Amino acid sequence: MQVVFTDGSPASVAELHEALRGALDGGETLLPLDPRSPRAESLREAMAPGEPVEPDTAVIIPTSGSTGEAKGVLLSASALLASARATHSRLGGPGRWLLATPANYVGGLQVLTRAQLAGAAPTTLDIAEGFRPDAFAAATRDLVGAPGPHSEGPYYTALVPTQLARLLAAGPEAVEAAAAYDAIVLGGARLDDELARRAADAGVHAVSSYGMSETASGCVYDGFPLEGVSVRLGEGDRIELSGATLTHGYRLRPDLTAKAFTADGWLSTNDVGSFHDDGSLVVLGRIDDMLNTGGVKVPAAGVEAALTAHSQVRAACVVALPDVEWGERIAAVIVPEPAVPESADPASGDEAPGDRPPPQARGDLDEELRALVRERLGRAAVPKLLRYVPELPLIGPGKVDRAAVRAVFED
Numbered sequence: 001m002q003v004v005f006t007d008g009s010p011a012s013v014a015e016l017h018e019a020l021r022g023a024l025d026g027g028e029t030l031l032p033l034d035p036r037s038p039r040a041e042s043l044r045e046a047m048a049p050g051e052p053v054e055p056d057t058a059v060i061i062p063t064s065g066s067t068g069e070a071k072g073v074l075l076s077a078s079a080l081l082a083s084a085r086a087t088h089s090r091l092g093g094p095g096r097w098l099l100a101t102p103a104n105y106v107g108g109l110q111v112l113t114r115a116q117l118a119g120a121a122p123t124t125l126d127i128a129e130g131f132r133p134d135a136f137a138a139a140t141r142d143l144v145g146a147p148g149p150h151s152e153g154p155y156y157t158a159l160v161p162t163q164l165a166r167l168l169a170a171g172p173e174a175v176e177a178a179a180a181y182d183a184i185v186l187g188g189a190r191l192d193d194e195l196a197r198r199a200a201d202a203g204v205h206a207v208s209s210y211g212m213s214e215t216a217s218g219c220v221y222d223g224f225p226l227e228g229v230s231v232r233l234g235e236g237d238r239i240e241l242s243g244a245t246l247t248h249g250y251r252l253r254p255d256l257t258a259k260a261f262t263a264d265g266w267l268s269t270n271d272v273g274s275f276h277d278d279g280s281l282v283v284l285g286r287i288d289d290m291l292n293t294g295g296v297k298v299p300a301a302g303v304e305a306a307l308t309a310h311s312q313v314r315a316a317c318v319v320a321l322p323d324v325e326w327g328e329r330i331a332a333v334i335v336p337e338p339a340v341p342e343s344a345d346p347a348s349g350d351e352a353p354g355d356r357p358p359p360q361a362r363g364d365l366d367e368e369l370r371a372l373v374r375e376r377l378g379r380a381a382v383p384k385l386l387r388y389v390p391e392l393p394l395i396g397p398g399k400v401d402r403a404a405v406r407a408v409f410e411d
Contacts, residue, residue, distance in 0.1 A: 001049045001060070002028040005035040006103050008127035013103050017112050017122070023058040024077045024116065030059045031072075032104040039070075046070040047251055060251055061106050061213040072251025073106075073213040082244035083216040084114040086226035091183045091207070094118035095154035098143050098181075100125040100136060100163065101397050107187050108397075110217035111158050120149040131163050133170035137177035144180060154182035160397045161189050164206060165314060168198050169338075179203040187211065187218050188397045190283065190301055192308040210283050214260070214267055216245040223280025231273075231281055232266070238287065239273040240266040272299070289402070291320040293328045296380035303330065303383065306376040307369055312337050317392050317405045318383065331385035333405050334369070335392055385409060 004019045006012040016032055023030040031047055033040045043062040047070075053060075058077040062070055087110070088094045097115040099122050101108040115122035123143040125136055143155060159167075164186060167174045178184065183205050191208040199206040209218025219229045219241060229243035246267050249257035262268055272284045284290075285301035292298075300318040307316040315335040320328035370382045393404035 001031055001047070001053055003031045003033060003044055003049055005033050005040070007034060007036055008102055010124040010126055012128075013099060013112075013124045016103050016109075017116075020059070020109065020112055021116060024080065024113070026077070029053045029057050031062070032059070032109065033062070034102060034104045043070050047072045051252065054249060054251070056248060059109065061109070062251075063213050071253065071256060073247050074249050074251060075106075075213075075216055075247055079216045079245050079247065080110070080113050081117065082228060083110060083219065083226070084117045086228055086245070087114060087185070087218075087221075088118070089227050090221050091156060091185075092154050094120075094150065095156050095182065096120045096143055096146075096150045097122045098125060098139055098155075098157040099123070100127065100131070100139070100157055100159055101188075102127065105188075105397055106213045106217045107158055114156070118150060131166065133167050133174035133177075136163075136167060137173045140177040140180055155180060156183050156185070157181055158185040158187060161186055161191050161195055162315070164199060164204070165195055168195075168202055168204070175202050175204070179205075181205065183207050185209050185218060185221075188399055190304070192305050194309050194311075210281065212269070214247040214269075215241060215243075216247070219243065219245050220281055223276065223282065225281075233273060233275070234262065234266075234268060236287070237272050237274060237284075239269045239271045239281070239283065241269065242266045289319075291318070291328055291330055293320070293323075293326045293330055293380055295327070296378075298330065298377065298381045302377055303332065303373055303381050306373040306381075307332060307334065307383075309376075310365075310369055310372055312365060313369070314338075315392050317400045317402065319402055319406050321385070321406065321409055329384045330381065331387070331406075331409050332369075332383040333387050333389055333392065333408055335390065336365075336388055 002019055004016045006016045019030050033044060047060055047062055054074055056076045057074045059075045061073040063073060095118060097111050099108055099111045103109055112122060123139055125139040167178045185207050187209045196206060207221050210220040211218035219226050225231050232240050234240045270287050272287055274282045284299040289300040290297055291300055303318040304316045307313055313334055314337045316332055318332045321331050323329035366386050373382045387408050393401040395401040
C-alpha cells in the first residue's frame, strides 16, 4: 500500500496523480490522505498499511463521520474507470478537467481519473490555503488556453455547492469563468433549487450529482443514473444501487461489507428517496436525518430546501433536538447572505469582510422563513428554533458536521 499525502497544492496533487496512474495500471494500492487533517495519522493506522490488501483494490478511500469510526472503502481500477467513462458519456465526451476540490476525497480523485482517461493532464487549482474565486478564474484561463489534447474542449470541473455559490457572488470575472465550462458537476451536498436557478440565469451549466465513496463518486446525475448504474428503493424507501462503479467492500471489515449489501448484491445506502413521474430520483435525505416530531416524519433536506429558497439565506442545516412533548423538535442553523455595503459596487461583488447584517429585522426574517416551510411542507415541519452563524461547520468538502450544528443549540 502506498500512502500519499496531499494538501491541495499542485505539487502534492501531481505526486498523487502519478501514484493513481500506477494503481489504475495494476500497481501498488493507493491510500490518499490530507496531512492537515487532525485525523490523518489515526486514519492511516486504521487502514493498516502493513497488512495485505484485499484483492482487486486500486484505491482505498478512508471515510469517517464526526463521531463514527474510520472505514476504508475499497475501489477497484475497473470501478473507478467505469465511473469516469460513464461520466464522460453523460456529459458529452472526454475533455479537459480542472481539479478544484481536495484530491484525497473520491470526488477529487475521480477528476484525476477522468483526466487520465481523456489523455489530457488536469489543471490543478491550488486550494492549500482555501478556495478563492479569483484563483479559480485564473486557473480556468490556464485550462482553456493550454495547448494539447482537447484544446477546443469540452471543459469540465467538479465543485461543491458552496464553491459555486461563492463564484456566483464574486463578480463578473468569476461568473464568466464558471460559465466557460461545458459542465460543472456538483457533489458533496444537495444542490438547492435557488442555487440551481441562479446558476442557470448566469449561463452556468451545473449538473447535480448523487453518490458516495462506495460508488466511486457521483453515479446519479440530475436524478438519472449513469450508464451501467441502476437505482431502486428498498424497505422504508431506502435508496439501493447496483452497477460496475460499486465498491467491493471495506478495509479489513468483512462484517461491514456484508451489512452494506443486500442478498442480491445491491448497495444499501443510508439515504431515503422517491421517484418523480419522469423516473428521476429525488434524494430526501439520510435515514438518520429524517425527523420525527409529534408522530410526523419530516425530511431535513426538505426543510433546508425551503429555507434556502429565501433570497436572504445562503445555506441552512436542520437537525432534531430531544423534546419531552414532541419527541423531537426541529431546529435550524442559518447562514444569511452577506449584505453589500453602501460603498461597494453591487455589480463587482465586493463586500466588506464580516458584513452580514440582515436587510430586515431578524424577527421578521424568522417569520418569513417559518412561513416558507409551512407553505411547502406543513405546520409540523416548521423549525421551532432558529440560529444564525457565519458559516456551517464542515467535516469534508460540502459535508455539514451535524453534531457541531446540534452543539450550537447547547449554549
